[in-house]
Amino acid sequence: MRLKFKLILSLFALLLLANGTSLNAQTYGKNGMVVSDHYLASEVGVDILKKGGNAIDATVATAFALAVTHPEAGNIGGGGFIVLMKSDGEVTTFDFREKAPLAAGPEMFLDENGKIRDNSNHKGLLSVGVPGTVAGLFQAHQKYGKLPWKDLVQPAVDLAKNGFTMSWGLYNAAVRVSKMDASYDIMQNFFRGTNGEVVAPGELWKQPALGKTLEAIRDQGRDGFYKGAVAAEIERYMKANGGIITQEDLVKYEAVERAPLKTTFKDYEIFSMPPPSSGGVALIEMMNLMEAADIEKVEFNSTAYVHLVAEAMRRAFADRAEYLGDPDFNLDMPIDRLISKDFAKARFENLDLTKASKSDSSKFGQEYGGDHTTHFSVIDKDGNAISLTYTLENSYGAGMGSDKLGFIFNNEMGDFNPVPGITTSTGQIGTNPNLVAPEKRMLSSMTPTIVAKDGKPYLVIGSPGGRTIINTVFQTVLNVLAYDMRIDRAIEAMKIHHQWLPDQILYERNLLSPDTRKALEEMEHTLRPTTNIGVLMGITYDATLGVYLGASDSASEDGAARGY
Template identity: 80%
Template structure:
């Protein structure tokens, strides 16, 4: 009897954890959903003070640079999609750039092979950072509150510190046990006693606070000029990097028009190149419309097969055609995002068997898996979808201890060996080869869906190459299968990137019978633990309120509304 009682308690506890009664957050006047609850709280406080979505995004992004250092950053870059209250949509591109001294063969040895993984490790892999420039440009054009007021919370968080969480502590133990030459990581998480700060204790970052204070006082110039820029150049020269003060002074963010399509009664807006995410997302959504996906049962074999085949085609086109638009003016973006092109893509899709990926024609790109995304909406209906990154977790894991932040390793997103494409996923197509001041292609997919001219879904995710597909499936879940936002985020996801030719699936969520059926159709499958860390907001017309949800895989993530 006692055993039965405890078994029942266990089952009830499991069901509660697997299906929490309320994993959504509600807010009538605004909402911020990010990878750290403190950053979300900073953003909401800005909204309460009368700031708009742009203001809240700036404050949230700088706060994440303190509280979520594996991806929140001032040493990397990213993208913003901004849906204005009047229905207009614009984007900001602050993707990193290749330094002036970069070249197409900069990572190769005398035999034409990649030398010492130098496109991912070491300071040659660092792109010129864009985050500060992008946030500043967006604020100068659309912000309401003063720049100083928006950066102040991050300065205080870094100076006074915040409570070390268990999730951050786990990363701290892993990151401090590294090569001593990577100096910043040796002491990054340590307190005055020289030990890694324990969970529940306060972690302070005085060097980062000083850098953020300079940015607070001088705006863009506080990072790209002055003593911060001088120290960046000095650190690069001393440790094998090639970024100079000239690179920093010349960096500019760019405002661009979004890519867009419709799906049923919804309008989808996403990031244009140099992000590949928006083009691929729209190509796949158009293909789903051509396939009448709503008539296919969710999570069925037919569903997984169709979604995987759409991914295969979009990633093939991504690798063949996409790159920095300033270096590739003839990119066929209009064609790739058209309904007609999706129909032709659907015509060669066999619903009964898997296609074959041919590496002799086109393929996919490398991408790191540690990025961060947050979503914001204000009481006027302005909405922000922002994704920014260091590439890998903690980027290149190097940085000046005088500045307190970590550099990206985004140069690895360029095609490293000109003309060489292989079945394992190495791509050598021309649009994304290294060139001075060129922006590397990205998978980031910040997206906003509107209905009747008003924001309906604000979504995005980290995950490197998987970003495109996790965002795509979440949008599909909401628009085609009418899922509420938390369930759309947590639902089973798959990933196919064309090369290597395989489906990656969340092994606890895909049924064994479906897996076996897919294998009979010719698919190769590989399990993984989790895909994506999505941060989303939807509008509930019945309640007239915003509903936010943070992916449960984010240990410190949180949605905050008011």
């Protein structure tokens, strides 16, 4: 009877494919899929696929659309990473992480007592890194795109100039940020209409200044942002308000194509982002340790499962703090060792299965023998797949920007280690690899990831969430590969987070049983509840149906998967 029901369900799913209709929180698509934090951006991306564009084309269009529809994280004022798997199985990445300005230095945020001055690494224009998004999207398109650049930016221009309907979710955020103090200058009127009031749900929200900036990018490509009128206004605004980014910083900025990091798990190949992202290194470390632990034999969500996962996280984050930074400034990072199977086996052999380890920064290398970002996933009919994560750091970044340009600047300089040599139990890190230096890229936790099976994309996944990104993606990959979960269920399943310091397990409230919590505390783990960890956007491939399955995290009010 169950088999008969599943056959009927599969036939029903096939009937829904043409329109990319959702079924049981998943969306089905035969010829392509886009899953993003806003349904309009997903629709823009799918429309590009329908017009003959490939995954890179859809990615460019989706990213610029999110800069309009999802301003808390979608951006042209920030930066991020792309992992691309081409239909022939070749994998590459694009690093468009922000850089420190030429006038930056390792003690730029400190007062005369060596303390961080007024939260200056997260607030104000000193917290702004040189944006990389436009350069990264342009570089990826120039190498692998198919449709004309102008056609890919135009949908975002239309959304900005003509407006789109304000949702309740966005309105809730708009009311909150419009009340921020006057130092967050652009936020005062960002969501207000011509009547001076915050645009209400159901009304059109238009962004004419952003539309004009996007037109410059549409017509001039990369130079529309990093040279000319936009660059001149960025420099003018910075000088007038205490910032240090200049036109020289902008014209010198370059995105970088880098080789991916890779490991295997069962019959799958996992590809993720190399430094300056720490995500790929940490993800691979943890997946290798899970393989050594034979995690499939451990009951999901059990005490043993949570303990193993938390201890893997602790170790990966300790290595992150000690070793990782911008590879162009740190030539001796032991990446090959950290992602090796032998290293994971040694780590597992030294892991106590009955007791929590302790996090201690005085024992680097000996101990174990944020924020807002957005992610979207894309796949086209030929099997080209994109996993892209980009960010402004905090929600709405620095909350500052020129009204003439219409976009918000990041506050990514806060991702550098702010006080040289000082690492604290609360999570402040002071190790050398990630100290501020001119033109250096700050360490990131973004973890765009593609999993392949038989040389073809099987899982495309990523998430926002500051340092929790790494662990959110890790657990979702584990859910799909080790526990054979459907993509929507893997996304919604219980998540935990441990980042070495502070020494605690963050867990999603009500998703761990009282007995499990008690058992973990008896193992000397410290537990702290939270409402939600991560906002995942994922795609898997169903070989039986021959279709892509997309799912958007329920934590995203406007997010959606769109397929055709």
